[in-house]
Amino acid sequence: MGERPSERFDRRTVLKTSGATAIAALAGCSSSDDGTPTPTEEDEMTPEPTPTEEEEEMESSVETKSTGDPYADTKTAAAHVNGSAEVLAGGIVAGADLEGDASSEAAGLRATLSGLLQEHVYLAGLAVDAAYSFGPDSGEFDLAAQALDENSVELADVIGEAAGSDNREAFLSLWRDHIGYFVDYALAAAEDDDEGRQAALEDLDGYTDSAGAFFEEISNGELPADAVTESLDVHIDTLTTAIDSFAAGSGSAFDDLKVAADHVVGSGATLAGGFAAALDLSGDTESQAATVRATLTAGLQEHVYLAGIAVKTAYAHGPDSAEFEAAAGTLDTNSVELADAIGGIAGEEKRDAFLSLWRDHIGYFVDYALGAAGNDEEAKAEAIAELDGYTESAGAFFEEITGGELPASAVADNLREHIATLGGAIDSLDAAING
Numbered sequence: 001m002g003e004r005p006s007e008r009f010d011r012r013t014v015l016k017t018s019g020a021t022a023i024a025a026l027a028g029c030s031s032s033d034d035g036t037p038t039p040t041e042e043d044e045m046t047p048e049p050t051p052t053e054e055e056e057e058m059e060s061s062v063e064t065k066s067t068g069d070p071y072a073d074t075k076t077a078a079a080h081v082n083g084s085a086e087v088l089a090g091g092i093v094a095g096a097d098l099e100g101d102a103s104s105e106a107a108g109l110r111a112t113l114s115g116l117l118q119e120h121v122y123l124a125g126l127a128v129d130a131a132y133s134f135g136p137d138s139g140e141f142d143l144a145a146q147a148l149d150e151n152s153v154e155l156a157d158v159i160g161e162a163a164g165s166d167n168r169e170a171f172l173s174l175w176r177d178h179i180g181y182f183v184d185y186a187l188a189a190a191e192d193d194d195e196g197r198q199a200a201l202e203d204l205d206g207y208t209d210s211a212g213a214f215f216e217e218i219s220n221g222e223l224p225a226d227a228v229t230e231s232l233d234v235h236i237d238t239l240t241t242a243i244d245s246f247a248a249g250s251g252s253a254f255d256d257l258k259v260a261a262d263h264v265v266g267s268g269a270t271l272a273g274g275f276a277a278a279l280d281l282s283g284d285t286e287s288q289a290a291t292v293r294a295t296l297t298a299g300l301q302e303h304v305y306l307a308g309i310a311v312k313t314a315y316a317h318g319p320d321s322a323e324f325e326a327a328a329g330t331l332d333t334n335s336v337e338l339a340d341a342i343g344g345i346a347g348e349e350k351r352d353a354f355l356s357l358w359r360d361h362i363g364y365f366v367d368y369a370l371g372a373a374g375n376d377e378e379a380k381a382e383a384i385a386e387l388d389g390y391t392e393s394a395g396a397f398f399e400e401i402t403g404g405e406l407p408a409s410a411v412a413d414n415l416r417e418h419i420a421t422l423g424g425a426i427d428s429l430d431a432a433i434n435g
Helices: 011-015 019-026 051-057 069-095 105-132 139-163 167-191 194-218 223-250 253-279 286-315 322-346 348-374 376-402 407-435
Strands: none
Touching: 011 019, 019 139, 051 253, 051 348, 069 105, 069 139, 069 286, 069 322, 069 376, 105 139, 105 223, 105 253, 105 286, 139 167, 139 253, 167 194, 167 223, 167 253, 194 223, 194 253, 253 286, 253 322, 286 322, 286 348, 286 407, 322 376, 348 376, 348 407, 376 407
């Protein structure tokens, strides 16, 4: 891991920057965007005023939840925001009077499949990273692989609900096989073993044909085998590209992983449409409401995984490294996409307001991560207090843009759980890497 920084972040600069510029600010800057100098060492030594009872209550209102397993805890944080997406989508749909029902069976299936497939890509990426960083025989890789397999079981459960227990088991066997082939590919890529790469690709190619036939059968022809196979071919192409980038230490690795994740979100919508038609589910997977819910599910879940990847990269390479700059740049792309989704419904002004708030809260999470790395309990507590304050601002924002359909207090309470779960994942990651 690189040298731990002692500088405080200038959050006002983080708010108004993006991409590589935002990362330079996160890595430690000397002045705010309005030119105001950050505190000097002498200023830092000035005694802080005694906090009021209200301030002390705010500082202690959120407690992070950590099990010591960073992969399981990140998965827990992702599961929480998936539930948040349904609630937010319902309020936004009602407030904007959009077409469809965000809680319909079809909308739920689309969000679930899109979320699980996206999670598969990110957990596969984390497992490959663990194998490269710690070795395929390490405890860290075992934990990452376990989280990935839990995702596989959850996907199989969804298939089983739609197509029966026998098909659940058949899918799980096929899915686990294809993950094994990706691991084979990753190990070959690490050794620059072209023969091993090719053998893994041939196994993956055979899998796509089997999976195409499987989905055509269980959907009663609503999902043609050729179309499924074609989509899976792109999944293989995009994920192996990301694996190659990680193996080569390329700066494009994080963006490449996001491309792979974005592809399967679309695949989830396609699969959901086929199953919804075959099972005659209520609602419409392509309705405005279903699209809002699926978009928020994918965007919020991706935020959790990309934030975890960025923090892990900062711990492993240092927050002023090119690797961290690339990881945080990909995270900011996700922030912009979420803001665009909000703006598409609530207008450009609200888009920009959301993006400012969202970048702000990411800066506070990075403050928390650096405090954890430096065993600085005061910095951690201050970051949590800032995040707690953010929940109030965000709650008011969503209440306003939904015309009161989402009460500010309910949104704030939900966001506090986001802080508790993602903060817990950061705690576990810090313990795993920094001891």
